[in-house]
Amino acid sequence: MLNRRTFTSVAALGATAIAAPFVYAQAKLEKTKVSIAVGGKAAFYYLPLTISEQLGYFKAEGLDVEISDFAGGSRALQAVVGGSADVCSGAFEHTINLQAKSQYFQCFVLQGRAPQIAMGVSTKNMPTYKTIADLKGKKIGVSAPGSSTNMVANLVLSRGGIKATDVSYIGVGVAAGALTALRAGQIDAISNTDPVMTMLEQKGDVKIISDTRTLKGTQEVFGGPMPAACLYASSEFIQKNPNTCQALANAIVHGLKWLQTAGPGDIIKTVPETYLLGDRALYLASFDKVREAIAVDGLVPAEGPKTALAAIGSFDNTVKPEKIDVDKLYTNDFAKRAKDKFKA
Structure with a gap:
């Protein structure tokens, strides 16, 4: 409850909220109705989003959030770039791809500190698989073409001397359709x-060849911390709606x-029950596997964007690392305040 003195202070500060970032948490929201686009909400990759929604943390911050679920991160990205959604719950690397096209988007709270993506070959279709070179000319399932699952596959292939054009990528989603x-x-x-990957792995359907579901595996694949979900x-949206972004960050960090x-x-x-894909035990086994990959406090690690x-930059010729301003890819300002609020 606000007492009269606190309320008067908040009212007086409201007008200066844009100029004084430290009062975001107390100031009036510029937008209470916010649309969030996500690609594959049932995946553990986006578990913090689901938890914050299901436990009412967005509502607790005064937000009426509408979440639209797409087949993959690239589709969710298109929704935000096209203006049909305000915010994207997506992969950090999308901010890099967008800046390479002179479109400035910024991460303002982290959900995952490892990509949680594994790559495996079918034991049915490729029983004699030995090296990455064996994948040339093959069909590779990803959540959606252009998504982070596609990016990881591209990286794995490039290290085996295979270009993205040497394989066929097929969108299969992140749920029952993928299985x-x-x-x-x-x-x-x-x-x-x-x-999905743990379910396929435990039933012997795939042989894992690359794994970023743990911090150790991520270090091995990427050579450093890799911010994920x-x-x-857009930078414009964040500048115009700082209090709303603070409320969103608060809900996620909560x-x-x-x-x-x-x-x-x-x-x-x-x-939701549908997220369990009909097997509670395997769902929980999957959670145990990715638990450490979930962010702790919403902050992007300093070395992560690099x-x-x-x-x-190692496999995408359209991205010139020297032309990307890393500082414009993210801000930790909102997550820091949320971390202080919830002692995360």
Whole structure:
């Protein structure tokens, strides 16, 4: 409850909120109705978003959030760039790809500190697989072409001397459709998130050849910390709606704080039943595998953006690392205030 003195202070500060960042948390929201686009909401990659939504943390911040779920991150990105969504819950590296096209978007709260993406080959279609070179001419399933699952596959292939044009990428989503595509032999390999990859792995459907579901695996693949899922928006949106962005960051960090102590039973009770893909035990096994990859406090690690830029620049000729302003890819201002608020 606000007492009269506090309310008077808030009212007086409201007019200066834009000029004085430190009062964001107390100031009036510029927008209470916010649309968020996400690509594959059922994946653990976006678990903090789901937790914050299901536990009412967005509402607690005064927000009426509408979340639109797309087949993959690249589709969600298109929605935000096209103006049909305000904010994207997507991969950090999209901010790099956008800046390379002179479109300035900024991450303002981190959900994942590792990509949580594994790549595996079908034991049915490729029983004699030995090296990455064997994937030339094959069909590779990704959540959606252009998404982070596609980016990781490109990176893995490039290290084996294979170009993206040497394979066929097929969008299979991040849920039951991905499982079906692999098991039915429609694709020869898959780059995807959990719980899909753990389910395929435990049933012997795939042989894992690259894994960023752990911090150690991420270090091995990328050579450093790799920021993953985040909330990002156009720099213009963030400048015009700083209090709204602060409220969004607060809700996500609140969710991250809850996840730090949540047990398996808590997760099962909170996520929609359809996310379990019909197998609770395997869903929880997947959660155990990716738990450390979930961000703790919403902050982007200092070396993370450089790691992401180096990785993308190594295989994407449209991205010139020397022309990317790393400081414009993200801001930790909102997450720092949220971390202080929730002691995350």
